[in-house]
Amino acid sequence: MTKVTTGATMSLDGYIADASHGGFEYLFQWYENGDVETPTADPELTFRTSATSARHLRALTERTGALVVGRRLFDITSGWGGRHPLDVPVVVVTHSVPEGWAPENDSFVFVTDGIESAIARAKAIAGDKEVGVNGGTIAAQVVEAGLLDEVHVDLVPVLLGSGIPLFADLKIAPLQLDGPFSVVEGDGVTHLAYRVRPAA
Template sequence: MSKVTTGATMSLDGFIAGPEESGFDLLFQWYVNGDVEIPTASPAVPPLRVSAASAAVVEEEWASTGALVVGRHLYDMTNAWGGRHPMDVPVVVLTHRRPQDRPQDDEDFVFVTDGIEAAVARAKELAGAKDVVVNGGQMARQCLEAGLLDEVGIALVPVVLGAGKTLFGERGELGVAPVQFEGPVSVVQGTGVTHLRYRVKK
């Protein structure tokens, strides 16, 4: 049965990005510190080079994912990943307004303007029997608040950022706290990263 999941690389003090979108060079060192190459489908994103343990986790997650849900901020910040997401799946972008340079949906990007429930529903249609992955931050918060989230994956890295953005948005924004999780249901030790997975307690 397909799931709705979210996940992110996280610092030891709980941040998925530092202040003003900083800290990614420290958070994502594990993407380039190994011997196993994982190609990406994006012309703008080079192949990952990770440890064998991390490669097994990434390859399983990518193979089980059928569609993504992201916010307009990430879409703009990455310049739409050069036209195709690295995971080679369609991306549903939740936004207040469609970009002028994309007047129509296509096999790469679909734009939804009427809320997280509609975005996840559209992603499920695109994903078929596979999972839907919701981006961290505002999208993850809205999904958790709406009761749509099934699992959370954390790639925990040995760095402290001190401040920044958390997995479920800014501190104090989550409207359903506290939320309990089951697990970890999976723990994998990579090089410079520990992969953890939890289930949302329904």
């Protein structure tokens, strides 16, 4: 079965961005606080982390077969310049195919009939690998639909005070997870992984 996971870098007080959708200079310090390079599909984006976090990033890359993201994230990044840094196809959940884009190509598939359809499509693409879900609102929808298997948190020692939560507007809170089943100590980041309990 293709696993569906979500992951994010999160402040100690639970935010994946500050209230102005920024704060990344704090959250993503661990992407550049070491000397072990992890290249990405974007030639201008290379992570320079501790050896531990580099292993963590490489494992993430190797196990990810497709991504599901919200339209907002696609727009903010301008479609990652044409190809996601993880070098996998991205299924975009949207109300309509953005102007100037084909409904699907090797890099992007625009799904307009909802989150369950998007997850099914991404699973078909990922095959034996995992489907990663990105963006707090989309992640919340996926867990609410009972389709999420794991939550991966890169916990960063900063208090942002306010901001965008990991799961925005989660309608099924309180939600108990199992774990962490993995705790990896990086430098300025703690990599934690939890399992979502199967619906009773």
